[in-house]
Amino acid sequence: MYHLxxxxxxxxxxxxxxxxDGSSGxxxxxxxxxxxxxxxxxxWPQCQRLTVVCGQGNNAGDxxxxxxxxxxxxxxxxxxxVGGRERxxxxxxxxxxxxxxxxxxxxxxxxxxxxADVIVxxxxxxxxxxxxxxxxxxxxxxxxxASAPVLSIDIPSGLEASTGTSLGCTVxxxxxxxxxxxKQGLYTADGPACAGEVVLDELGIDSTLLTKVSATARLIGQxxxxxxxxxxxxxxxxxxxxxxxxxxxAPGYVGAIRLAGEAAARSGSGLVxxxxxxxxxxxxxxxxxxxxxxAIRNADELAGLLHKADCVAIGPxxxxxxxxxxxxxxxxxxxxxxVVDADALNLLADEPxxxxxxxxxPHPGEASRLLGVxxxxxxxxxxxxxxxxxxKFGGCVVLKGAGSIVMGSGVPDVLSDGNPGMGSGGMGDVxxxxxxxxxxxxxxxLDAARLGACVHAAAGDHAARDGERGMLASDLLAHIRTLxx
Numbered sequence: 001m002y003h004l005x006x007x008x009x010x011x012x013x014x015x016x017x018x019x020x021d022g023s024s025g026x027x028x029x030x031x032x033x034x035x036x037x038x039x040x041x042x043x044w045p046q047c048q049r050l051t052v053v054c055g056q057g058n059n060a061g062d063x064x065x066x067x068x069x070x071x072x073x074x075x076x077x078x079x080x081x082v083g084g085r086e087r088x089x090x091x092x093x094x095x096x097x098x099x100x101x102x103x104x105x106x107x108x109x110x111x112x113x114x115x116a117d118v119i120v121x122x123x124x125x126x127x128x129x130x131x132x133x134x135x136x137x138x139x140x141x142x143x144x145x146a147s148a149p150v151l152s153i154d155i156p157s158g159l160e161a162s163t164g165t166s167l168g169c170t171v172x173x174x175x176x177x178x179x180x181x182x183k184q185g186l187y188t189a190d191g192p193a194c195a196g197e198v199v200l201d202e203l204g205i206d207s208t209l210l211t212k213v214s215a216t217a218r219l220i221g222q223x224x225x226x227x228x229x230x231x232x233x234x235x236x237x238x239x240x241x242x243x244x245x246x247x248x249x250a251p252g253y254v255g256a257i258r259l260a261g262e263a264a265a266r267s268g269s270g271l272v273x274x275x276x277x278x279x280x281x282x283x284x285x286x287x288x289x290x291x292x293x294x295a296i297r298n299a300d301e302l303a304g305l306l307h308k309a310d311c312v313a314i315g316p317x318x319x320x321x322x323x324x325x326x327x328x329x330x331x332x333x334x335x336x337x338x339v340v341d342a343d344a345l346n347l348l349a350d351e352p353x354x355x356x357x358x359x360x361x362p363h364p365g366e367a368s369r370l371l372g373v374x375x376x377x378x379x380x381x382x383x384x385x386x387x388x389x390x391x392k393f394g395g396c397v398v399l400k401g402a403g404s405i406v407m408g409s410g411v412p413d414v415l416s417d418g419n420p421g422m423g424s425g426g427m428g429d430v431x432x433x434x435x436x437x438x439x440x441x442x443x444x445x446l447d448a449a450r451l452g453a454c455v456h457a458a459a460g461d462h463a464a465r466d467g468e469r470g471m472l473a474s475d476l477l478a479h480i481r482t483l484x485x
Contacts, residue, residue: 001224003215004184004414006162007126013180013213017205026091028179028203029058032153033065033095035201036120036177040070040151043175044118049076051116051148053139054106055123055157056083061092062153063122064099071102080113081106082123082139110142119143119150121171123157126183131168132158140169149174155183156194162216163381164189164403172196179203181210184217187414188382188403217383220406220450221416222458225483228451230441241270242440245309246316246433247302247327248342249276249284253317256342256429258284259473260316261291263433266480267455269440275305277323298323299330306330311337313436315344316429337439341432345370348393358395359435359449361428367399386412396446398435398453400428406453408446417457421468430473431456434480455483 018025052067054060071077150173155161158170164185173196186195244264249257264272273292281295314331318324328347338358345362349369364378378385386399386407396408406413435452459479463471
């Protein structure tokens with residue numbers, strides 16, 4: 001688990017670090033430039049021709065330091081200055097003057113980008129909050145067209161540090177060396193596609209300073225599973241591990257409820273029951289006899305199953321028929337903890353309802369319907385969207401997508417794992433089954449959402465070792481068992 005910070009928190013941390021030294025930001029700027037040079041030489045030791053593209057903020061100052069020190073090591077260094085130096089901060093201007101003293105004269109054209117062994121992006125930092133235009137946009141486009149690897153200083157230029165959204169156009173970095181604290185925007189929305197590998201350098205600040213600034217999010221991954229999953233008693237039996245009831249499986253959508261059921265079983269649920277439409281119920285446990293499948297004609301027939309269950313998951317393959325609406329209404333009337341996904345989320349959007357003991361697992365399209373906004377608005381600030389969902393519906397939310405966000409009480413959690421191969425049908429059904437299984441085993445809805453999301457993402461990464469393209473939701477099932485153990 002790592003702490004993440006929005007741009008305001010990073011500015012506060014920066015101010016505390018400067019106050020500690022009793023100086024301007026020049027010291028931090030020098031340390032940042034040297035930190036980038038160390039990472040550059042470690043990653044690309046054969047680099048001879050270095051091009052550093054600088055803007056007008058403090059990131060430019062970091063770039064000037066890097067360029068000057070790289071020249072001192074014998075590299076052939078070219079600095080490209082985008083925008084006039086008259087807008088440089090006092091500290092960055094001092095670094096610029098030292099650059100000139102080292103006989104490095106910045107250029108204004110972009111030719112050197114195409115011939116570089118490594119390109120350094122020092123255009124914009126965390127202060128950018130508007131779309132990139134004019135020569136700055138041209139600079140980003142030249143960088144992205146080049147074949148050389150790219151090191152971004154602190155954050156890829158064009159990426160909003162707090163939300164992770166692209167501000168018109170964004171540098172696609174190979175490596176991002178970020179300072180003081182990890183920016184939350186690096187890990188969700190457009191962040192993962194733009195940042196490449198992220199390396200944190202705290203620039204030697206006193207660790208006590210970090211305790212004075214509150215993190216705005218947390219980054220969790222596979223280690224979270226190991227640190228938070230409980231050991232089982234040697235005397236445990238199936239009754240100790242929960243009874244999950246999955247409701248869904250309308251005609252034509254048998255696969256969804258089957259995937260959710262098997263995921264729940266592989267995640268350690270003691271018993272898994274499935275309530276499905278009579279026309280398809282007989283097919284659901286073919287090849288997976290451990291699933292107890294019940295043909296449900298109407299909502300009244302759910303009563304006995306609900307009485308036996310510890311948790312209910314509803315939505316996979318549910319559809320939006322009258323049968324589906326009746327079953328959803330019956331499930332909402334219980335006091336059992338719930339996991340709500342897929343068509344059940346669409347039904348919830350039609351008639352909003354609030355409760356504390358459930359997990360909603362929307363993808364951006366479902367989230368947009370739940371909040372009555374566009375998917376673009378969801379993407380523009382996923383942290384805000386997740387918080388709005390919790391505020392409107394209660395409980396906790398797993399907002400799926402690149403850098404899935406788990407939001408409940410307290411700061412949100414962002415997943416470090418997951419890959420593009422998981423963008424295929426049935427993946428959400430697997431997640432629903434995993435989370436339901438953890439709730440059935442006695443975890444709180446928030447802890448189950450965190451664990452379930454981590455297991456799901458890590459299983460996706462394990463499955464992707466054989467290739468992302470063509471990966472199926474069912475490919476995750478064997479890896480789930482490994483991860484929960």
